[in-house]
Structures are given as structure tokens and as C-alpha cells.
Amino acid sequence: MKLTEDQAYLSQYDTKQFDIPIYSVDVAIYTLHENQLNILLVQRAQAPEVGKWSLPGGFVDLKEDSTIEITAKRKLLSKTGVNAPHLEQVSTIGNASRDPRGWSVTTLYMALIPYAPTESFVEAVADAQWWPINDISGLDLAFDHHDLINTARERLKNKTAYTVLPIHIIRAPFSLTQLQQAFEILMDKKLEKKSFRRRMANAELLKEVGEGKPEGGKGRPAALYIPAPGSEEHLFTRAFND
Amino acid sequence: MKLTEDQAYLSQYDTKQFDIPIYSVDVAIYTLHENQLNILLVQRAQAPEVGKWSLPGGFVDLKEDSTIEITAKRKLLSKTGVNAPHLEQVSTIGNASRDPRGWSVTTLYMALIPYAPTESFVEAVADAQWWPINDISGLDLAFDHHDLINTARERLKNKTAYTVLPIHIIRAPFSLTQLQQAFEILMDKKLEKKSFRRRMANAELLKEVGEGKPEGGKGRPAALYIPAPGSEEHLFTRAFND
DNA sequence: TCAATAGTGTCTATAAGACATTATACT
DNA sequence: AGTATAATGTCTTATAGACACTATTGA
Incomplete structure (x- = not known):
């Protein structure tokens, strides 16, 4: 009985009938280089915030990704070619103001990898670059990515x-x-x-x-x-x- | 220039043009009663999984809620009347299989409150009930809520x-x-x-x-x-x- | 032999584990 | 006095901090 009720409900369920937040995954990828902690940033190719530096990240591919962790791995792999790094979830930030497109939620992951120059990355992604963590405070990053980076940085420090x-x-x-x-x-x-x-x-x-x-x-x-x-x-x- | 580009982009942006996951917030509310750890469960009134016990939770109200933490607080308040409890984010679970409606992401919060019988709660919510944590292993909970409860339980143990x-x-x-x-x-x-x-x-x-x-x-x-x-x-x- | 880096010895300081002992209430 | 619960004394154990010392290499 419950089954048929559920089935009837699901057959007419449309995820687009309700207003729901935009959902994305961002990854703070850290490495050590020349005795400094570095983070990988990419330059945004699309609106909004075109041209600004940001964390690698983006939307879940509902067809290709089976979990959000796989989404995070995919983002990491596409920017660095690194396949099995240390990857852990840090936290999820969601509010009405962080993205000009509207109510937005992002799950922040943190990855640690041994240093390799960006030129060595698969497909030599042109828009990705290592930044010493101490050099980015003046940068105008996209969205709330300064906050995200600080949050991941704190986690890194505490867990160490x-x-x-x-x-x-x-x-x-x-x-x-x-x-x-x-x-x-x-x-x-x-x-x-x-x-x-x-x-x-x-x-x-x-x-x-x-x-x-x-x-x-x-x-x-x-x-x-x-x-x-x-x-x-x-x-x-x-x-x-x- | 970037500003106008962004503005043009945003003016025609529609969050419903892409396939994105369903996003929800769930709250594991714990208390102590008769020397046992208890958790608050509610009986689902709507499909899917009607009638099954589950964690209090639901969708973000894009009009009323300004952050996901406020969504969590609202869920807690509506079930218990408790206004300023200890509330912390535990983790976010997202995959293609946890919800029959489709790709679903939920952010799990954990709340701790001093015991009060459910009858004393505002509006005396009829569908909410305390369960000793040791009594629910046999219950058929909605979705992956057994997993969520265990995850929050672990966090509670570790942080203590x-x-x-x-x-x-x-x-x-x-x-x-x-x-x-x-x-x-x-x-x-x-x-x-x-x-x-x-x-x-x-x-x-x-x-x-x-x-x-x-x-x-x-x-x-x-x-x-x-x-x-x-x-x-x-x-x-x-x-x-x- | 000197300089540089790797690695150890050892004493102190801090806080937890174990468990015995004392303190304060009520009947 | 007897019993129950609260609170303390004190010895042991585990591990971090400080810092001096030894070991191994190349020039």
C-alpha cells in the first residue's frame, strides 16, 4: 500500500517544481613548495566572476557522478591529473548571498598532494596555478572563496x-x-x-x-x-x- | 566590463535550466533520559517513505532562511520549541541512490538539548518522539537515516x-x-x-x-x-x- | 679536522589512571 | 552508628618539552 502510494507520488515528481538552492562542490588543494604552503587556484572562464581566481569546483554531473565525493575527485583529477590523493570533506556553506545567481550551497573538500609544477599536469591546464598561501590575501577571489580557503586552512592546522x-x-x-x-x-x-x-x-x-x-x-x-x-x-x- | 558581462549573464540565468540535486537539511537531536542517549524521530506524513520514522529535516525555504544553519534551527524549533541549543554541522552526504526522487544531497546537523518530554514541546508536535538510541537498530527508518544517526553518534563520542x-x-x-x-x-x-x-x-x-x-x-x-x-x-x- | 645534518640520552613538566581515604549529609 | 554520595590525597604511568650530546657523511 505504501509502495503504491510512493510509486504514484514518484511518477509525477519533478525536481524542478520547487525552488531549491544551487549546489556545488569546491576543492581546496594544498601542497608544499619551497617551504611554503601553496593552494591551487583556477581562473574563472565563465560568468559570473569571469577572470577572477577561485577554487576548482563546480556542479555535480548527475549522469556521471554517483556521489559528491566523486564529484570532488573529478574536479581534482581534471585540474591536476592526481588520482588518489588525500581527500576529505571540510564543511558545507549555504546562504542566500554567497553567489549572485541566488541561494547557493557548496560542500568544501580539502585535498593534499605532493608538489608537482602545474605544467606537468595532464592536459597542462592553462588556467590553474599554485599560489603561496601567504600571497593570496590581497587577491580578489570569486565568491566567498577567501573564507573557504581559511576554513580548510584551519582544519589542516588543527588535524596536524x-x-x-x-x-x-x-x-x-x-x-x-x-x-x-x-x-x-x-x-x-x-x-x-x-x-x-x-x-x-x-x-x-x-x-x-x-x-x-x-x-x-x-x-x-x-x-x-x-x-x-x-x-x-x-x-x-x-x-x-x- | 566584467560587471556588465556578469549582469547580462545574471539577467537571463535560470536555476531551473540545469539538472541539480535535491538539497535538504537533517538534524539529529540528542538528549539524555533515564541514563540513556535518546534521539528525536518524527513520523513522515508525506511520500516518499510515508509513515516511516526519520530525522527531522527538510528543504531550505529560500524566502525565509538566509543560511543553512537557520534552516536547521527552524527544523529544530518547529519540532521541539528549543531556541538556542547546541547545534553543529556534522557532514554532508550526497549520492544518486539515497532518495527515490533522484540525486539527493543532505547536510546533517547535530543538536544537543536537555531532556523534556515531547508533550511539553510547543504545539505538542504529535509526530515527534524520543527513542533510546539502543532501541532503533531494528526500526525501518526512512532513506539512509540509520547511517546519518550513526555518523552523528560517532562525532558525539569523539568530541566528548x-x-x-x-x-x-x-x-x-x-x-x-x-x-x-x-x-x-x-x-x-x-x-x-x-x-x-x-x-x-x-x-x-x-x-x-x-x-x-x-x-x-x-x-x-x-x-x-x-x-x-x-x-x-x-x-x-x-x-x-x- | 671542520661543518652540516641525522639521530639519541636524559631530565623535567604535565596530566591521566588507579585506588585509597576523608567529608557531609540523612535516617 | 550506618549508609550513601561527594570530594580529595597521592602514587604511578605516559608522553611532551627542553636541550645537550653523539653519529655519520663530504670537503
Whole structure:
């Protein structure tokens, strides 16, 4: 009985009969380059806000995408060619004023990838460019993308204090010195070398895979590591201090 | 130039010309009652899934709501009459299969309120009912609401380990014993009394406001507390152990 | 041998876990 | 006095912070 009622209802249901918000997905893609946190921005090719820099993002393709996470992955892949990065949902922002086209909702994702110059990206997307995070405060970004970037930046900083999130933003294998530098840039704070190494050693989240050149080419060679399976889910019960 | 281009574009923009997902907001409202975590469910009055229990939720009212958080607050207020509860965004779920009407996205919020019987709610909403969280696993809920409830439940558990979130789920003023019981139910784990009290005392997040009866009416009276301003933002750098 | 980077030893500080003990009420 | 609940004392354990020290490489 309920089934037939539902079926009757659905047969005449039209998603366009109601006023609903515009829905989109945006991705804040971060990397490290020359000891700075960088974010990938694209220049808008279409109205509104043509020509302004913005986060890669856009609408769900109802035919091709089966989930919003796949939409986010598609945006990332089309701009960078990176296939399996660290990708996590940050938050959803929706209000009447953020988009001139009307009531708009966007789900913000954050991705971390090891650095590669934009020229190396598939199809060498001409409109995409890395920006040092400290250089964009003066930029006139599209919509509320300054806010979105700050929100993702905060998440990145907070999670770095009690996870091993930064392993995704550098290329494996890496030395502990390199990993610590990544932590320090993401947290915007110096860490004690001993504390850092003790934490990594005790947690057993890294696998040693040989030796490599030291930073700067001079000095004692460094042990190299790759993340152990399951390391990204690890939560430390104690965070680094603020 | 860009301005006129944008204006021309916007003047002919119609949100209904593209296929976009259905967008909704759902709220998982939790409380404590008789030493159990309860969640508020409503019985669906309309197709699809008529008659099934579900989370309070629904579509954004583009005329009345200015943000999605306000949509969530409106849903909460209309079901409970509670005006300023703890409300936080949990996550957004969007895929092609969760709603028979088509591609659907929902933003899940979580609210915590001190217990009040549903009969006391404004307009005494007839279709709303508290369910002990442990009693709903067998219920046939609408859509993917079992998943949503579990997602919010996990967030609740995790945040309780390093915040004072549970202060919102009991009525102030409260004793430390009552607060610890709330922590224990939300974490599903016994806590050491001394550790718990030491943490609360050191953090200075509670203000003593007098004395009250002990639990069960027998024994030494307990000091009563209310949350201090700003307490909800406090993050402990060290979590309770798993 | 010097300089540079990698890596360790060790003491202190902080806060949680465990559990015994004392305090204050009512009957 | 007996019992129940609130609150504290104190020892142990875990892990971060500080900082000096040793190890290994190339020039």
C-alpha cells in the first residue's frame, strides 16, 4: 500500500517544481613548495566572476557522478591529473548571498598532494596555478572563496596537531626531517625534534625503506620512510601544544 | 566590463535550466533520559517513505532562511520549541541512490538539548518522539537515516573525549557527578572520578552556583555548576583514553 | 679536522589512571 | 552508628618539552 502510494507520488515528481538552492562542490588543494604552503587556484572562464581566481569546483554531473565525493575527485583529477590523493570533506556553506545567481550551497573538500609544477599536469591546464598561501590575501577571489580557503586552512592546522595528515602533502619516501618540516609549516609552529621523532617511532606509523641524501646535500644521510597501512586513521590522544 | 558581462549573464540565468540535486537539511537531536542517549524521530506524513520514522529535516525555504544553519534551527524549533541549543554541522552526504526522487544531497546537523518530554514541546508536535538510541537498530527508518544517526553518534563520542560538549545535553545547574555520567554515556565508557574532576577544575570551564541534592537523594550534597562563557570552544590537548 | 645534518640520552613538566581515604549529609 | 554520595590525597604511568650530546657523511 505504501509502495503504491510512493510509486504514484514518484511518477509525477519533478525536481524542478520547487525552488531549491544551487549546489556545488569546491576543492581546496594544498601542497608544499619551497617551504611554503601553496593552494591551487583556477581562473574563472565563465560568468559570473569571469577572470577572477577561485577554487576548482563546480556542479555535480548527475549522469556521471554517483556521489559528491566523486564529484570532488573529478574536479581534482581534471585540474591536476592526481588520482588518489588525500581527500576529505571540510564543511558545507549555504546562504542566500554567497553567489549572485541566488541561494547557493557548496560542500568544501580539502585535498593534499605532493608538489608537482602545474605544467606537468595532464592536459597542462592553462588556467590553474599554485599560489603561496601567504600571497593570496590581497587577491580578489570569486565568491566567498577567501573564507573557504581559511576554513580548510584551519582544519589542516588543527588535524596536524593530533594525526599524521602531513604525510600526504610530501612525496614518499621521505626523511623524518622532511616530515617534521611539513608538520611545522602546516602548524605554523616549530616542533621539538626529539618529541617529534619519539612520537613517530612509538606510533609505528612509518616503515623504513632505506637511506637518502640529507637536506641540502651535506651531512649524515637520512633514513627514509613510507607511511604504514592504516596510518592515516591514527589519532594521537595527546596533541602537540599550541 | 566584467560587471556588465556578469549582469547580462545574471539577467537571463535560470536555476531551473540545469539538472541539480535535491538539497535538504537533517538534524539529529540528542538528549539524555533515564541514563540513556535518546534521539528525536518524527513520523513522515508525506511520500516518499510515508509513515516511516526519520530525522527531522527538510528543504531550505529560500524566502525565509538566509543560511543553512537557520534552516536547521527552524527544523529544530518547529519540532521541539528549543531556541538556542547546541547545534553543529556534522557532514554532508550526497549520492544518486539515497532518495527515490533522484540525486539527493543532505547536510546533517547535530543538536544537543536537555531532556523534556515531547508533550511539553510547543504545539505538542504529535509526530515527534524520543527513542533510546539502543532501541532503533531494528526500526525501518526512512532513506539512509540509520547511517546519518550513526555518523552523528560517532562525532558525539569523539568530541566528548577532548571537549566539554556534554554540558549541553544536561540542564544547568548540574553536579559534577551528573556531568560525569553524561560524559560516560556519550563516550560509552567509564571514567575515573578523580581524572574527570581534576580536568574540570584545572580548565576553569565551570562556575559554582550553590549546592544541590545528591544523586538518589541520599548522601552528601553536591556542588552545582553552570558552564562558564566560552567553555564550549575549549579544546583539551589531551583526550581521555579509548 | 671542520661543518652540516641525522639521530639519541636524559631530565623535567604535565596530566591521566588507579585506588585509597576523608567529608557531609540523612535516617 | 550506618549508609550513601561527594570530594580529595597521592602514587604511578605516559608522553611532551627542553636541550645537550653523539653519529655519520663530504670537503
